Amino acid sequence: xxxxxxxxxxxxxxxxxxxxxxxxxxxxxxxxxxxxxxxxxxxxxxxxxxxxxxxxxxxxxxxxxxxxxxxxxxxxxxxxxxxxxxxxxxxxxxxxxxxxxxxxxxxxxxxxxxxxxxxxxxxxxxxxxxxxxxxxxxxxxxxxxxxxxxxxxxxxxxxxxxxxxxxxxxxxxxxxxxxxxxxxxxxxxxxxxxxxxxxxxxxxxxxxxxxxxxxxxxxxxxxxxxxxxxxxxxxxxxxxxxxxxxxxxxxxxxxxxxxxxxxxxxxxxxxxxxxxxxxxxxxxxxxxxxxxxxxxxxxxxxxxxxxxxxxxxxxxxxxxxxxxxxxxxxxxxxxxxxxxxxxxxxxxxxxxxxxxxxxxxxxxxxxxxxxxxxxxxxxxxxxxxxxxxxxxxxxxxxxxxxxxxxxxxxxxxxxxxxxxxxxxxxxxxxxxxxxxxxxxxxxxxxxxxxxxxxxxx
Amino acid sequence: xxxxxxxxxxxxxxxxxxxxxxxxxxxxxxxxxxxxxxxxxxxxxxxxxxxxxxxxxxxxxxxxxxxxxxxxxxxxxxxxxxxxxxxxxxxxxxxxxxxxxxxxxxxxxxxxxxxxxxxxxxxxxxxxxxxxxxxxxxxxxxxxxxxxxxxxxxxxxxxxxxxxxxxxxxxxxxxxxxxxxxxxxxxxxxxxxxxxxxxxxxxxxxxxxxxxxxxxxxxxxxxxxxxxxxxxxxxxxxxxxxxxxxxxxxxxxxxxxxxxxxxxxxxxxxxxxxxxxxxxxxxxxxxxxxxxxxxxxxxxxxxxxxxxxxxxxxxxxxxxxxxxxxxxxxxxxxxxxxxxxxxxxxxxxxxxxxxxxxxxxxxxxxxxxxxxxxxxxxxxxxxxxxxxxxxxxxxxxxxxxxxxxxxxxxxxxxxxxxxxxxxxxxxxxxxxxxxxxxxxxxxxxxxxxxxxxxxxx
Numbered sequence: 001x002x003x004x005x006x007x008x009x010x011x012x013x014x015x016x017x018x019x020x021x022x023x024x025x026x027x028x029x030x031x032x033x034x035x036x037x038x039x040x041x042x043x044x045x046x047x048x049x050x051x052x053x054x055x056x057x058x059x060x061x062x063x064x065x066x067x068x069x070x071x072x073x074x075x076x077x078x079x080x081x082x083x084x085x086x087x088x089x090x091x092x093x094x095x096x097x098x099x100x101x102x103x104x105x106x107x108x109x110x111x112x113x114x115x116x117x118x119x120x121x122x123x124x125x126x127x128x129x130x131x132x133x134x135x136x137x138x139x140x141x142x143x144x145x146x147x148x149x150x151x152x153x154x155x156x157x158x159x160x161x162x163x164x165x166x167x168x169x170x171x172x173x174x175x176x177x178x179x180x181x182x183x184x185x186x187x188x189x190x191x192x193x194x195x196x197x198x199x200x201x202x203x204x205x206x207x208x209x210x211x212x213x214x215x216x217x218x219x220x221x222x223x224x225x226x227x228x229x230x231x232x233x234x235x236x237x238x239x240x241x242x243x244x245x246x247x248x249x250x251x252x253x254x255x256x257x258x259x260x261x262x263x264x265x266x267x268x269x270x271x272x273x274x275x276x277x278x279x280x281x282x283x284x285x286x287x288x289x290x291x292x293x294x295x296x297x298x299x300x301x302x303x304x305x306x307x308x309x310x311x312x313x314x315x316x317x318x319x320x321x322x323x324x325x326x327x328x329x330x331x332x333x334x335x336x337x338x339x340x341x342x343x344x345x346x347x348x349x350x351x352x353x354x355x356x357x358x359x360x361x362x363x364x365x366x367x368x369x370x371x372x373x374x375x376x377x378x379x380x381x382x383x384x385x386x387x388x389x390x391x392x393x394x395x396x397x398x399x400x401x402x403x404x405x406x407x408x409x410x411x412x413x414x415x416x417x418x419x420x421x422x423x424x425x426x427x428x429x430x431x432x433x434x435x436x437x438x439x440x441x442x443x444x445x446x447x448x449x450x451x452x453x454x455x456x457x
Numbered sequence: 458x459x460x461x462x463x464x465x466x467x468x469x470x471x472x473x474x475x476x477x478x479x480x481x482x483x484x485x486x487x488x489x490x491x492x493x494x495x496x497x498x499x500x501x502x503x504x505x506x507x508x509x510x511x512x513x514x515x516x517x518x519x520x521x522x523x524x525x526x527x528x529x530x531x532x533x534x535x536x537x538x539x540x541x542x543x544x545x546x547x548x549x550x551x552x553x554x555x556x557x558x559x560x561x562x563x564x565x566x567x568x569x570x571x572x573x574x575x576x577x578x579x580x581x582x583x584x585x586x587x588x589x590x591x592x593x594x595x596x597x598x599x600x601x602x603x604x605x606x607x608x609x610x611x612x613x614x615x616x617x618x619x620x621x622x623x624x625x626x627x628x629x630x631x632x633x634x635x636x637x638x639x640x641x642x643x644x645x646x647x648x649x650x651x652x653x654x655x656x657x658x659x660x661x662x663x664x665x666x667x668x669x670x671x672x673x674x675x676x677x678x679x680x681x682x683x684x685x686x687x688x689x690x691x692x693x694x695x696x697x698x699x700x701x702x703x704x705x706x707x708x709x710x711x712x713x714x715x716x717x718x719x720x721x722x723x724x725x726x727x728x729x730x731x732x733x734x735x736x737x738x739x740x741x742x743x744x745x746x747x748x749x750x751x752x753x754x755x756x757x758x759x760x761x762x763x764x765x766x767x768x769x770x771x772x773x774x775x776x777x778x779x780x781x782x783x784x785x786x787x788x789x790x791x792x793x794x795x796x797x798x799x800x801x802x803x804x805x806x807x808x809x810x811x812x813x814x815x816x817x818x819x820x821x822x823x824x825x826x827x828x829x830x831x832x833x834x835x836x837x838x839x840x841x842x843x844x845x846x847x848x849x850x851x852x853x854x855x856x857x858x859x860x861x862x863x864x865x866x867x868x869x870x871x872x873x874x875x876x877x878x879x880x881x882x883x884x885x886x887x888x889x890x891x892x893x894x895x896x897x898x899x900x901x902x903x904x905x906x907x908x909x910x911x912x913x914x
Contacts, residue, residue, distance in 0.1 A: 003530055006463045073460055074835055085605070103560065105835040107874065147832045148542075170877035173884055174831045374631045375604045378531055378562040417564065417874050420627035427630055 003084055004100075005248040007077035013243035014064055016236045019275045019346055021060035022282050024353050028320030028345070028455035029056075031307060035453060038317050045216040046225050048124035051117065054233040062236060064116075067123075071115035071148060075104045076240065080248035081412075085376040087396070094399035094406045096392060097252070099245045099273055101413050106171075108382065108414030109269045110141030110228055113237035117226050118145035127222040128152035130214045132182065132207030135161050135336030136168025137382075137414065138228030143177030156182035156190075156210045159202035161336065167418060182207040189213050189313055204340065205312025205326065212315050229266025230310060230319070230344045238272025245409060246276055254407055257287060259395050261410040263387035264291035264300065264358070265337045267344030269413035275346075277409075278355055289356045290395075291347065292387040294366075296434040297330040299323065299343045300351050300358035302441060307452045310342055320455035321348040324441070325448025331434040333363050334422030335383040352457055359391060362433040366390045367426040370416070382414035383422050460541055461557075462705040464534035470700035471521055473693045476732045476803055478517035479739050481810050485777030485802065485912035486513075488764060492910060495774050502673040503682045505581035508574065511690040519693060521573075524580075528572035528605060532561045533697065537705035538869075542833040544853070551856035551863045553849060554709070556702045556730055558870050563628075565839065565871030566726045567598030567685055570694035574683050575602035584679040585609035587671045589639065589664030592618050592793030593625025594839075594871065595685030600634030613639035613647075613667045616659035618793065624875060639664040646670050646770055661797065662769025662783065669772050686723025687767060687776070687801045695729025702866060703733055711864055714744060716852050718867040720844035721748035721757065721815070722794045724801030726870035732803075734866075735812055746813040747852075748804065749844040751823075753788040753891040756781055756800045757808050757815035759898060764910045767799055777912035778805040781898070782905030788891040790820050791879030792840040794870075809914055816848060819890040823847045824883040827873070839871035840879050 020027070029037035040052045047055070054062065064072075083096040101109035121129060129146060132155070133139030139155035146153035155177055162169065162181040169179040182202050183190035189209040193200060200206075208227075215225035227234065242260075249257060260277045262270030270291045281287045291300055299322045308323035310316035323342040324330075330339040343351075350356050370386035372393065373379060381389065388410045399406040416423065425431050477484070486494035497509045504512070511519065521529075540553040558566035578586060586603060589612070590596030596612035603610035612634055619626065619638040626636040639659045640647035646666040650657060657663075665684075672682035684691065699717075706714060717734045719727030727748045738744045748757055756779045765780035767773035780799045781787075787796040800808075807813050827843035829850065830836060838846065845867045856863040873880065882888050 004466070006465075008463075009461070105837065144835055148835055166881065167874075167877040170881040170884070171837065171874070174828065174837055174877070174880045175835075176832055371631065375633055378601055378605055378632075380562065380628065380631055417624075417628070420624040420631070423631045424623065424627040427627070 004079045004081045005252050006079055007244055007248050009073055009077070011247060012069065012072065012077050013240055014069070015061040016064055017239040017243060017276050017279060018057060018060055018062055018236050019278060019350070020232060021058050022279055023346065023349055025349060026456040028349070030317035030319050031453060032317055046212060048121050048126055048224055050120045050124055051233050054236060055231060065119065068116050068119050071119060072112070072240070077244045078103050080245055080252070082252070083377050086373060089372065089376045090393065090396050090400065092396040092400040093403065094396040094408050096396060097249065097407070097409045098412045099241055099409070101241060101269065101411060102415035106137070106141040106144050107417065108137050108141065109238060109241060109272060110138050111144055112240055112272065113228065113234045113268065114141040114145035115148065116237040118142070118149050118151055121224055122149050122151060125222065126224045128154065129224060129226045130154045130211045131226045131228065132156045132204060132211040134158050134204045134339065136165055137337055139177065139179060140168060140171045141228065142226055143172040143175040146177060147175040153177040154214060155179045156184065156207040158182055158204055158207050159200070182210050184210060187213045203312060203329065208311040209313035209315045229268040230342065232346055234268050235271040235275065235344055235346050238268045239275050241272035241411060242274060242276035245273060249409070256407065257409055258406040259288045259290065259408045261290045261292060261388050261391045261395070261408065263338060263384045263413060264293050264343065264347065265340050265384060267347035269411050271344060271347050273409070273411040278350060281355060290391055291351070291356055291358045292391040293358065293360045294333050294335055294338050294387065295360045295362040296333050296436055297324065297339055298360040298436055299341065301360045302436065304445065304449060305348055305352040305455055306449045307455055308342060308449055318452065319345050321345045322351065323449060325444035327448055328444040333434055334419065335387065337384040338387065361387055361390045362435060363431055364433050367431065369393050380416045381412060382416045383419050385413045388413070461536045461538045462709050463536055464701055464705050466530055466534070468704060469526065469529065469534050470697055471526070472518040473521055474696040474700060474733050474736060475514055475517055475519055475693050476735060476807070477689060478515050479736055480803065480806055482806060483913040485806070487774035487776050488910060489774055503669060505578050505583055505681055507577045507581055508690050511693060512688060522576065525573050525576045528576060529569070529697070534701045535560050537702055537709070539709070540834050543830060546829065546833045547850065547853050547857065549853040549857040550860065551853040551865050553853060554706065554864070554866045555869045556698055556866070558698065558726065558868060559872035563594070563598040563601050564874065565594050565598065566695060566698060566729060567595050568601055569697055569729065570685065570691045570725065571598040571602035572605065573694040575599070575606050575608055578681055579606050579608060582679065583681045585611065586681060586683045587611045587668045588683045588685065589613045589661060589668040591615050591661045591796065593622055594794055596634065596636060597625060597628045598685065599683055600629040600632040603634060604632040610634040611671060612636045613641065613664040615639055615661055615664050616657070639667050641667060644670045660769060660786065665768040666770035666772045686725040687799065689803055691725050692728040692732065692801055692803050695725045696732050698729035698868060699731060699733035702730060706866070713864065714866055715863040716745045716747065716865045718747045718749060718845050718848045718852070718865065720795060720841045720870060721750050721800065721804065722797050722841060724804035726868050728801060728804050730866070730868040735807060738812060747848055748808070748813055748815045749848040750815065750817045751790050751792055751795050751844065752817045752819040753790050753893055754781065754796055755817040755893055756798065758817045759893065761902065761906060762805055762809040762912055763906045764912055765799060765906055775909065776802050778802045779808065780906060782901035784905055785901045790891055791876065792844065794841040795844065818844055818847045819892060820888055821890050824888065826850050837873045838869060839873045840876055842870045845870070
């Protein structure tokens with residue numbers, strides 16, 4: 001039985017899909033400190049101009065340079081697999097497909113944009129990239145990309161993860177990257193925070209502030225900053241996932257997809273799979289598109305579509321996005337990649353426009369789904385991915401109840417071989433459901449969002 | 458540029474290749490405690506009869522049952538990749554291909570035989586398998602296989618690894634396996650050793666003794682033992698690697714392979730790639746076949762072809778194999794999978810017959826090779842695999858010196874994402890070269906091999 005559908009290298013998509021060209025509603029540009037839209041020039045110390053152009057582009061299709069394709073070929077096209085064993089276990093008439101992004105050398109979808117960003121930076125004459133990382137997926141992916149292109153990479157890793165996950169540092173260093181704990185003594189932002197809170201565990205917001213500072217203060221002019229999610233050009237680079245999936249579904253003889261599912265933290269793996277299908281939806285097809293987030297960090301399901309900063313120190317412009325508030329600290333769930341207060345503006349806008357149907361799921365249901373998946377399909381997935389699987393199982397059960405043969409496609413964003421501690425703790429009964437209370441929500445919105453400019457729909 | 462060659466599912470090999478049918482020289486059967494060849498019946502409490510039949514088969518080609526193919530399809534055929542970036546880095550005219558066995562859910566070649574063994578056991582009415590594991594690769598693979606088939610799995614894990622690598626236990630448990638530290642209080646073998654040495658770190662030899670005892674003493678009659686390497690039927694199951702590679706090389710337009718390389722501990726990943734090419738060699742083709750072992754455990758390069766036991770407690774029959782002595786304790790290199798005193802009888806016989814050219818390489822050269830591979834090809838490999846890469850780099854450099862366009866194929870037996878501690882220690886300069894001294898070698902051979910029956914050639 002055909003359980004995986006490979007796409008030939010020669011059939012790899014040669015353009016990315018830019019949903020900005022098709023998204024209904026008014027564009028809401030990033031706003032500077034003065035409340036006015038920021039110009040591309042203002043971003044030039046942070047990003048290379050070729051990526052800034054992509055960030056603001058309204059072109060529907062953007063050519064993938066040959067140099068980027070050469071990098072992507074190393075693991076792409078990724079397989080599309082059919083979860084026949086999960087289907088059988090559930091006794092569902094649904095056909096469940098998943099795009100397997102765990103096959104990249106870093107084990108997740110992150111390298112799709114890492115190699116593209118590194119390549120564009122190198123084209124622009126940049127020799128070094130700085131970035132931040134939480135659990136380590138993005139820092140690993142960018143280190144990997146820089147290794148392939150002979151560039152330097154410096155990663156500010158949130159201290160608590162730095163201490164808890166030494167293997168991530170080893171991974172980055174094996175690829176030639178430098179990984180230091182954040183807050184560090186290397187930046188003003190880091191020093192100021194350490195002076196006030198020497199024992200702080202750090203946060204993604206702090207690490208972003210440090211990485212941006214390290215890029216813009218480099219006097220050689222050959223250093224830029226790189227972000228692994230949220231921004232428009234990151235969503236763009238990830239659309240290769242969905243574009244490949246559409247070709248593979250055609251090969252598999254699938255005429256219509258009913259449901260598309262992805263977990264959503266900053267939004268990039270979800271958008272990567274979903275945006276090409278969202279285009280079909282905009283063009284009139286009936287497709288349900290579901291971003292899945294943790295109940296403890298319910299950005300799309302419970303936070304408003306608002307203008308807010310991407311980081312604690314407010315070093316980034318204000319972006320129009322669903323946001324729980326830039327200083328919100330999500331509960332310590334194992335799905336570290338879903339612990340972000342905001343959401344990609346393009347995903348946020350699509351949700352605000354009613355194109356997508358976000359849901360949130362609690363931690364235990366997600367781990368239960370991951371265990372079922374491990375024992376039926378045989379793959380141990382990342383805790384982030386378990387959210388997509390939990391939602392898939394819900395939809396497959398619905399299909400069973402309705403007796404309908406639905407086609408469900410989800411994104412397997414990464415494997416969980418570096419996250420086995422979470423599985424251990426789940427099996428030992430040490431994990432609990434964590435949900436944001438209304439009081440906490442009101443409090444964080446009051447603190448960070450109230451009074452900010454309101455994006456248009 | 459085509460850097461990977463997929464094989465269509467429909468082109469998967471449908472028979473395993475049994476080199477026993479073609480190997481020159483006299484067969485040397487396993488010997489029982491009385492020094493006489495053991496009969497298949499004597500193995501019946503340990504293995505199911507269908508696998509015992511495979512173990513002693515002289516048939517050249519053995520059909521892969523549809524049920525096993527269904528399991529293998531989950532990740533097979535595995536990709537053959539061309540290491541174009543490594544070639545470029547080395548400036549070699551050699552074409553370097555590698556078979557990527559890291560794509561299995563357990564991350565190595567081990568599931569190829571794990572699913573086959575579990576399937577045959579299940580066919581035979583067995584409900585539970587016991588086994589031992591050193592670093593954890595094999596215990597993970599067998600737990601995975603048992604999960605897919607709804608069987609129980611019990612793994613005795615060498616205590617020092619059990620303590621040092623808790624994630625491996627989590628992996629086995631996620632797949633429903635039970636993993637306990639060896640020596641344990643659950644077997645006579647374990648209790649006796651603990652009584653004498655309560656603080657022992659354990660050893661593979663002890664763990665084998667416990668796993669065999671747990672199988673044969675189960676009064677239900679529905680438990681058997683499973684071994685992840687060394688035995689003939691394990692080599693057989695792994696030949697799918699080389700058979701796929703031959704098809705893929707043909708697709709890539711390669712007419713002649715010059716050199717085949719694999720790391721060798723118990724011999725299974727090496728044999729899996731090499732045996733189909735060895736058949737071509739037996740039939741007259743000029744192919745260099747290189748098993749690579751650590752200088753600290755030089756079984757093929759420095760130990761005699763002799764009869765010896767597979768375990769410390771001498772619970773296994775005596776096998777005709779290159780052996781450093783059944784109670785030899787190799788130095789603590791990171792390539793745990795290569796720390797075995799013996800070598801598969803079929804590999805040993807092939808080497809003794811001059812069909813293969815084993816070499817040993819020291820630890821630092823292997824890690825250096827792995828670092829080069831990570832930064833050129835982008836993949837972080839297992840420390841075991843690094844031995845194959847070090848040998849490949851040697852041969853590619855030779856090709857450069859000679860100005861010859863050699864075709865080299867090596868087996869990438871597994872990824873190193875669970876072994877990053879070794880990389881960390883290498884980069885920190887904490888690793889040293891470890892080599893077996895002549896005195897130690899003489900001592901271990903005197904202790905374990907001297908006076909044993911001598912196999913024929």
